[in-house]
Amino acid sequence: MLLCVGAARAATPPPAPAVPLTRLDHILLWGRGIDQVTSVMAVKLGFQVRPGRDPGGVANRYIRFADSSFIELLGITRPNPTFDPGMKEDQQALKGGPGSRSFGFRSSSLDAIHRSLQALHYAVTPFFAGPDSAKPGWRLFAFDRAPLSSNTFFIDYAADYAPDQFDPGNTADHRVSREHPNGARELSSIWLVSGDAEADRRQLERMGFGHAVPVKLTAVGAKGFCVPVGPTALLALQPDGAGLAAKTMAEGGPRILGVSFGVSDLGRAQRWVERGYERALPTYRGLWGESVLAPSQDDLGLSIEFHAMQPARSPCAGAAVSQ
Template sequence: MRLLPFVSACLACFGVAQMSVAATAPPATRLDHVLLWGRGIDEVTSVMSVKLGFQVRPGRNPGGVANRYIRFADSSFIELLGVTRPDPRFDPGMKEDREALKEGPGARTFGFRSASLDTLRDSLAALHYAVTPFFTGPDSKKPGWRLFAFDFDRPPLSSNTFFIDYSPDYAPDQFDPTNKDDYRVTREHPNGARKLSSIWLVSGDAEADRRQLEKMGFGHAVPVKLPEAGAKGFCVPVGPTALLALQPDGEGLAAQAMARGGPRILGLSYGVADLGRAQRWVERGYERTLATYRGVSGESVLAPTQDDLGLSIEFHAMQRRGSSCPQ
């Protein structure tokens, strides 16, 4: 399955509005995955596997836009995308993302996962958000997922988003979903990455994103600063994960990203089993020494991936704490 065409089609569809009520995000909601464009599918695969130490799984290549997957033990994943021919069949969302990214690498779309999609959609519609009907896939005979999104012309956040859930046996990267060993090993990575901790959004107004997230039911924001990225803003808990709503704070990666093309996903943070191993892998891949620092998720290291991926990849030591944001 390739999610982006369906997601982008959703974003271009109809909106619904009802009377305003207070939103309450279902407790099962978490961040699910990011759609990451590379300059080409083989190049982005090489960066993610050789330089960063992720295991990349096969996808498909319909219409001249190929995809591949990086899946994690917590059920989150990264969907890699790349153009494979001069005249790809872009849907409106793809075309808009590619134009905003100036056909370079980067990400502008991410998804929330919720086991209570109907409740969440009703709540958002009642708050006058323009939300699409439900879409299902990969086919009508055996739908493995369903989703809804915000209207493409009226996105409330600085990056595009959608809300999705999956059937219990859905595993598009498995030839035999009943093979538990295959399922396990496809979520093991040489760099020790285990889980998605946070997605970092960057815009010119972090407070605007914070207000919208609170209206949706994602409150309890905590002010944060990311000196390593030249950013400041808010950490917003989303179940076991966190959404960072950021804006540039002086010179740095956030200001550079905005200058390249405006709001987008600035970075991704992943918990690893052994931070030293992840650091050594990235240092070998990029042939440079990296310093650790105390980040939002604890002791961390930032891979120098902006030129390759159009966003940053942060690895941090796994830790036990009650909240996905600092207290």
């Protein structure tokens, strides 16, 4: 599932049509080690972490949510691990430290999207399937050169694919595996940071994701655009004065700056993170309403935002509100 993702060649055809069933699916989050990142996510932040595999010296684990999205945790477990091209590129950019610079769009219309991007002269890869040829559970394509400041790919799954369960037919296990002590229920948005938010916005529009709305995130010192992707939002950001965004760019360059999660009880999530980090945390008015930002940058290389879940609405409806 970890592939090199790539970029667009210049072309003039009209933008590809956005597919209504497309949404943000997951991020790939590297830790300093698999146990370190698991501990931070579970103990300090209150997520339930599910088992994964360790096929070649790079272990993975999962944090799955009720809306079908997830986080894939990664960590090196032995010297000279076997990297695929995407892993190698991530590790070079992250310099072996924690962080994330790859994320996936999920769609049931992969073939149509693949054809549309080819027609626009994007350097898309062939399709890949896994976890094995006998019973592939997922199918994806990526890019030979990244069109955005962080790597991306498009993915979909077989209806019965459940990599973190021994018995995919056990619905009770399926439900419990998506319940978290911090109350997290859904992935709401992924925040990209680069030196040119407008360049990411243009590429997203060309790929079929238009309707961008200007946004300003005072909490991390960033500004840019909120781009709706189905029920989720992709934020294309750049530093806006001093702050976490500028610090991140100076120390590590373009990457995923943060991820937002809707929780059933914001007070519970806030208390969990305050106990985990042994400090009081203020709430603020964010893109999704009342929110709290976990001080996880040093541990994870990105920020985790929790917000109170909102009734169904446009994912960028709150973008005009200064955070």
